[in-house]
Amino acid sequence: MVQNIQIAVIGLGNIGRNLLEVLLHRRKPIAKQYGLCLSVVAAADSSGAALDPAGLDLERLVEIKRSRQGAASYPGAGRPGVSALEMIRSTEYDVLVDASPTNMVDGEPGLGSVRHALGTGHHVVMADKGPLVLAFAELVRTAEQAGSRLLYSGTVAGGLPTVNIGVRDLAGSAVTRVEGIFNGTTNYILSRMDSEQIEYTEALAGAQAAGIAEPDPTLDVDGWDAANKLVIIANSVLRRPTQLADLQVEGIRNVTLQDLREAREAGKVIKPLALAERQGDDYRLYVGPVTLDADHPMARTGLWDMGVVYHTDYMGVISAVIEEKGPVPTSAAVLRDIVNIYAGC
Amino acid sequence: MVQNIQIAVIGLGNIGRNLLEVLLHRRKPIAKQYGLCLSVVAAADSSGAALDPAGLDLERLVEIKRSRQGAASYPGAGRPGVSALEMIRSTEYDVLVDASPTNMVDGEPGLGSVRHALGTGHHVVMADKGPLVLAFAELVRTAEQAGSRLLYSGTVAGGLPTVNIGVRDLAGSAVTRVEGIFNGTTNYILSRMDSEQIEYTEALAGAQAAGIAEPDPTLDVDGWDAANKLVIIANSVLRRPTQLADLQVEGIRNVTLQDLREAREAGKVIKPLALAERQGDDYRLYVGPVTLDADHPMARTGLWDMGVVYHTDYMGVISAVIEEKGPVPTSAAVLRDIVNIYAGC
Numbered sequence: 001m002v003q004n005i006q007i008a009v010i011g012l013g014n015i016g017r018n019l020l021e022v023l024l025h026r027r028k029p030i031a032k033q034y035g036l037c038l039s040v041v042a043a044a045d046s047s048g049a050a051l052d053p054a055g056l057d058l059e060r061l062v063e064i065k066r067s068r069q070g071a072a073s074y075p076g077a078g079r080p081g082v083s084a085l086e087m088i089r090s091t092e093y094d095v096l097v098d099a100s101p102t103n104m105v106d107g108e109p110g111l112g113s114v115r116h117a118l119g120t121g122h123h124v125v126m127a128d129k130g131p132l133v134l135a136f137a138e139l140v141r142t143a144e145q146a147g148s149r150l151l152y153s154g155t156v157a158g159g160l161p162t163v164n165i166g167v168r169d170l171a172g173s174a175v176t177r178v179e180g181i182f183n184g185t186t187n188y189i190l191s192r193m194d195s196e197q198i199e200y201t202e203a204l205a206g207a208q209a210a211g212i213a214e215p216d217p218t219l220d221v222d223g224w225d226a227a228n229k230l231v232i233i234a235n236s237v238l239r240r241p242t243q244l245a246d247l248q249v250e251g252i253r254n255v256t257l258q259d260l261r262e263a264r265e266a267g268k269v270i271k272p273l274a275l276a277e278r279q280g281d282d283y284r285l286y287v288g289p290v291t292l293d294a295d296h297p298m299a300r301t302g303l304w305d306m307g308v309v310y311h312t313d314y315m316g317v318i319s320a321v322i323e324e325k326g327p328v329p330t331s332a333a334v335l336r337d338i339v340n341i342y343a344g345c
Numbered sequence: 346m347v348q349n350i351q352i353a354v355i356g357l358g359n360i361g362r363n364l365l366e367v368l369l370h371r372r373k374p375i376a377k378q379y380g381l382c383l384s385v386v387a388a389a390d391s392s393g394a395a396l397d398p399a400g401l402d403l404e405r406l407v408e409i410k411r412s413r414q415g416a417a418s419y420p421g422a423g424r425p426g427v428s429a430l431e432m433i434r435s436t437e438y439d440v441l442v443d444a445s446p447t448n449m450v451d452g453e454p455g456l457g458s459v460r461h462a463l464g465t466g467h468h469v470v471m472a473d474k475g476p477l478v479l480a481f482a483e484l485v486r487t488a489e490q491a492g493s494r495l496l497y498s499g500t501v502a503g504g505l506p507t508v509n510i511g512v513r514d515l516a517g518s519a520v521t522r523v524e525g526i527f528n529g530t531t532n533y534i535l536s537r538m539d540s541e542q543i544e545y546t547e548a549l550a551g552a553q554a555a556g557i558a559e560p561d562p563t564l565d566v567d568g569w570d571a572a573n574k575l576v577i578i579a580n581s582v583l584r585r586p587t588q589l590a591d592l593q594v595e596g597i598r599n600v601t602l603q604d605l606r607e608a609r610e611a612g613k614v615i616k617p618l619a620l621a622e623r624q625g626d627d628y629r630l631y632v633g634p635v636t637l638d639a640d641h642p643m644a645r646t647g648l649w650d651m652g653v654v655y656h657t658d659y660m661g662v663i664s665a666v667i668e669e670k671g672p673v674p675t676s677a678a679v680l681r682d683i684v685n686i687y688a689g690c
Contacts, residue, residue, distance in 0.1 A: 022659050026517055033584065034516075153514070159660040161514035168513070168689050169498070169506035172367075172375055172680035239378065297666065300645065314367050314677040315504040316669035321642065324661035332659040335517035344513050 002035050003342060006053075006092065008042040010084040010113055011099035015127045015154075016043070017065045018331035019099065024058050026335065034343040042091050048072030048080040049087040084109045088117060095338055098128040099331075102228065104244075107131045118142045118150060125337040126152035127330055129228045133244060136235040151337035152236075156229040157182045157306040159329025160322035161336075166237030170312055175238060177311035178276040179290075181298050182229040184306050184324070185213045185220035186252050186272035190289070191303050194260050194269070200253065211326070212304075222251035223272075223287040230274040230287055237310075238276060238283055250288030263291050269299040297321075347380050348687060351400075351437065353387040355429040355458055356444035360472045360499075361388070362410045363676035364444065369403050371680065379688040387436050393417030393425040394432040429454045433462060440683055443473040444676075447573065449589075452476045463487045463495060470682040471497035472675055474573045478589060481580040496682035497581075501574040502527045502651040504674025505667035511582030515657055520583060522656035523621040524635075526643050527574040529651050529669070530558045530565035531597050531617035535634070536648050539605045539614070545598065556671070557649075567596035568617075568632040575619040575632055582655075583621060583628055595633030608636050614644040642666075 009016050020040065027038050039055030047070020050056055056077060064074055072080040079087070088096060096117040098110040107130035114131045117124050119142050126132060131139060132152055143150040156162040162180065181187050185207060192203045204221070207213035219225050227249045234242035252272050263270045273290040276283045292299045297309050297319035307321035322329065354361050365385065372383050384400030392415020395401055401422060409419060417425040424432070433441060441462040443455040452475035459476045462469050464487050471477060476484060477497055488495040501507040507525065526532050530552060537548045549566070552558035564570050572594045579587035597617050608615045618635040621628045637644045642654050642664035652666035667674065 022517075026519075026659070029519065030517055160663060161510060164514055165506060165510070165665075168685060169509055169681060171379075171684040171689060172371055173677050174371075174374065295645075295647075300640075302640075312677070314371070314673050315681075316667050316674040316677075318505060318665065318667050320510075320663065320665040322661050322663050328659050329661040332518050332657070332661075336514060336660075339516040340513060344516060 002037050004037045006041045006094045008093040009097045010044045012045040012065050014327040016099035018328045020058050020062050022331050043071045044084040044087045045071045049082040050074035050077040052077045084113045095123045097125050100128050102129045107134045118148045121146050123149040123341050127154045129155050133228045133231045149341045154330045154333030158324050159333045162308045173315040174313040176278050180274040180308040181306050182274045183226040188212050188303050199257050223249045226274045227287045247285040255289050267294050347382050349382045351386045351439045353438040354442045355389045357390040357410050359672040361444035363673050365403050365407050367676050388416045389429040389432045390416045394427040395419035395422040397422045429458045440468045442470050445473045447474045452479045463493045466491050468494040468686050472499045474500050478573045478576045494686050499675045499678030503669050504678045507653045518660045519658040521623050525619040525653040526651050527619045528571040533557050533648050544602050568594045571619045572632045592630040600634050612639050
C-alpha cells in the first residue's frame with residue numbers, strides 16, 4: 001500500500017537542487033521502506049516555475065539547474081515570471097519545501113508562501129530560516145489551527161538533528177544550558193587558524209577557497225547566521241518567544257592567532273559558540289567566541305564539524321556532532337522531515 | 346485543556362523507582378508545557394502490586410521502595426502476590442512502562458505483560474530489553490495491528506536518544522555503519538585502566554565501588570548487554586531482523602594494560618564497541634574491543650560516557666554522546682517516551 005506525496009519546492013539553489021538529487025537516488029528505497037511515493041509537482045526559482053501534476057522529471061530539472069538555467073525553461077512545464085506564491089496557489093500539492101535563500105529583512109519569498117501553505121492545510125518543511133526567525137509563533141499557530149505540520153530540522157546546523165533532539169528527545173526534562181557550534185564557516189576558520197597557526201584573514205581566504213565561506217562572508221563571520229539559528233532553538237527547544245534583538249551577538253573578526261595561542265597555553269580552546277544559559281526564569285542568549293576547556297565536547301570539533309551540547313536536569317549532558325562537507329546533509333534533513341510527516345513524526 | 350494519562354509500571358528497581366522520583370519533580374511542568382496530567386495507577390514489583398485508579402501517592406511509593414519494602418505493602422492499595430500480568434489485566438491504564446529487569450532467557454515478567462498490553466490497545470514504553478531482543482518483530486506487529494505505540498528509546502545507552510536519532514533523524518538516508526559505546530560499565534573500566542595505568546582486575550573493582558559494575562559483572566564485561574542493545578538497533582534502525590546469535594560477541598576481560606599502552610604509542614585508543622558495518626546486502630554485527638584512531642568521535646569518551654556514531658550516505662557522519670552518572674537518565678528517557686506518545690512522536 002503506497003501513498004503518493006506531491007512536493008512543491010521553492011528555491012533551487014544548493015539546498016533545493018541537492019534535494020532533487022538526493023530524491024533521485026533515494027526515492028526507490030524510500031518507497032520500499034516507507035510506502036511513500038515522492039514526486040515533485042512544482043518547482044520555483046528566480047526565473048519562474050515549472051509545474052506538472054504528474055511529477056516533474058527530476059533528472060531533467062537537475063540538468064537545467066546545473067546548466068545555470070531556470071525552472072521556467074523546463075520544456076512544456078515552464079512558466080516564466082511566475083512567483084513562488086502564484087505557483088503554489090495554482091496547483092495541488094501535499095508538502096511545500098521552502099528552500100529559498102534566508103532573507104532577514106522580510107523573509108520573502110519564503111514567508112508569504114509558507115503562510116499560505118500552512119493556512120490552507122498543506123504541510124511545510126523549511127530549510128529557509130527567515131520566516132522562522134521573523135514569525136515563529138505566528139507560523140506555529142497557523143499550522144496548529146489548520147492541522148498542518150511545520151518541520152524545520154534542517155535549519156540549525158545542517159543535517160545535525162539539533163531541533164529534533166532538543167524538542168523530542170529532551171521532552172519531559174528541563175534544559176539548563178545549550179552550547180552550539182551552529183555555523184560551519186566560523187568553526188572552519190577558527191579551527192584552521194588554530195591548527196595551521198595562521199591569522200584570521202588568511203584563514204578566511206582559505207575558507208572561501210574551500211567553498212565554506214561566501215565572497216561576502218558577513219552573515220557568517222559577524223555571527224548573524226548562528227544568531228538566527230539560536231533564535232530558532234530558543235523558540236522551539238526552550239519554548240521562549242525570541243527575536244534576534246534578544247541576543248547579544250559578536251563575530252569572530254577580532255579573534256587573533258595570539259588569542260588562540262594564549263588559550264592553548266592555558267589548556268583551552270576558543271570556539272564560535274551559540275549559547276543559551278538559564279538565568280532565573282529566563283535565558284541569557286549569546287553568540288560569539290567562547291573559551292572552552294580542551295575536554296569540552298565542542299572543543300575538539302574539526303574543520304567540517306558543527307555540534308550542540310544540551311545540559312539537562314535529569315537526562316545528563318547530551319552532545320551531538322555532525323561532520324558535513326557541503327550542503328547535501330541539509331537537503332537530506334529536508335528529506336527526513338518529509339518522510340517523518342508521514343512515516344514517523 | 347488537559348489530558349489525563351494513567352500509567353502502569355512494572356519493575357520498581359533503579360529505573361522504575363527513579364521514574365517515580367523524576368515524575369514527582371517534573372509532572373507540574375509537564376502538565377503546564379504539554380497539557381498532560383500524568384498519574385501512576387498501578388505499580389508492580391516482586392512483592393506484588395499497588396493499585397489505585399485515582400492515582401498512587403508517588404511520594405509514599407518512593408518512600409516504601411527506599412525503605413526496602415515492596416509495592417504490596419502500600420497501605421490500602423497493596424496486593425501481595427499479584428503478578429505484573431494480573432495487575433494490568435485488572436485495571437484500566439493508558440501506558441504500560443516495562444522497567445522490569447532484563448531477562449534474556451524468556452523475557453519475563455516483561456514479555457507477557459507487554460504482549461498483553463499491546464494486544465489490548467495500550468501503549469508501551471520499554472526500559473526492559475529482554476522482550477525486544479527476543480521478540481522484536483512480533484511486538485512491533487502486535488502494536489501495529491492494535492494501533493498501540495511501542496517506544497523504547499531508553500533501552501540503548503541510557504538517556505542517549507540512540508534509537509530516536511537512528512530511526513527518526515536518518516529517515517530517508519541510508520546508514521552505512523554504526524559504531525556505539527552502548528555499555529557504560531565497559532567504557533568506564535577501559536577508560537580507567539587507560540587513564541590510571543591499572544590492570545583490568547583493579548579497574549573492575551573500582552567500577553564496582555563506583556556503582557557502575559554489578560557484583561556479578563558478567564552481562565556487562567562479557568559484552569552481552571552491548572550485544573542486546575546492538576540487536577535492538579539492528580532491528581529498529583537498520584531494519585534487519587536480528588537475533589543475538591547473529592552477532593559476534595567478545596568481552597573485555599582479556600584487554601591488558603599492555604594492549605592499551607601499545608595502542609596509545611601508535612596514536613590509538615582501545616574502546617568497547619558495538620559495531621554494524623555494511624557487507625553487501627547485509628551487515629556484519631560485532632561487539633568487542635576495537636582499536637580506534639585517537640580522533641575518532643568515540644575515542645575520547647570518558648568514564649561516564651556512552652555514545653554512537655552513525656555513518657550515512659547523504660547526511661554526513663552524525664555522532665552523539667551522553668555523560669550520565671547513574672540510572673536517572675534512563676528513567677528520564679522513559680518519561681520522554683511517555684510524553685512523546687501524546688505530545689510529539
